[in-house]
Amino acid sequence: MLQDIPTPTLREARACVLETERLTLRKPTLADVKAIARLANDRRIAENTRRLPHPYTQDDAIDFVRTLGAGGRETVFLIENNHTPIGMVGIDWREETAAELGYWLGVDHWGQGFGTEAARAVIDYFFEEFDLDQLIAGARVVNPSSRNILEKCGFQWSGVELHRFEALGSSSPVDAFRLSRGVWASLKSWNNSTRRRS
């Protein structure tokens, strides 16, 4: 149950900053709302994320950041590259047994591997910080780049579901994926072998 996730741990974890080779992932604040609105206000992003409205205004960003501050059920990180915001990644705790990974990047930042790098950081954070056995995620069936990210991170396809997308104003089929703690641990411990001529 969600109530069983110890609140102090969740709060502590929310304050975490995650660092990767090229990215810093940190909690968004009201100082970021201009940048968030500028990045998120693109139909190509909204149509692939369930709850992002389109157009996306600065007021939407303010509401979003305030909800996070009020202890909403999402753990969200602003993704920065060279101290510049480029997108968002997070975990939605809405369902009690199913924490869900989600992410989006400003269109100018697509195609450079940032999505995979940010997703991997949050997946590690999730399995290292929380005592849960699986993470779920979904990608619209017309969204091969997101599907590709999930597969590169070890997610396994679990079926097709229909979900409502706010910006579409309708429902759309989504490939559902799950990553178990066992698969994640196995991938993390899979060191390269070396070759030696006998």
Ligand SMILES: CC(C)(COP(=O)(O)OP(=O)(O)OC[C@H]1O[C@@H](n2cnc3c(N)ncnc32)[C@H](O)[C@@H]1OP(=O)(O)O)[C@@H](O)C(=O)NCCC(=O)NCCS
């Ligand atoms: C999905 C998204 C985050 C991808 O970010 P990104 O930084 O461009 O992703 P990456 O570069 O890490 O990886 C994307 C992979 O998909 C591949 N890809 C991109 N377009 C593709 C296509 N049309 N068909 C197949 N593969 C494709 C890329 O080649 C890359 O794989 P590779 O590293 O093996 O070459 C970004 O496109 C986005 O924000 N989209 C809108 C929001 C969204 O879809 N969010 C996900 C909701 S589930």
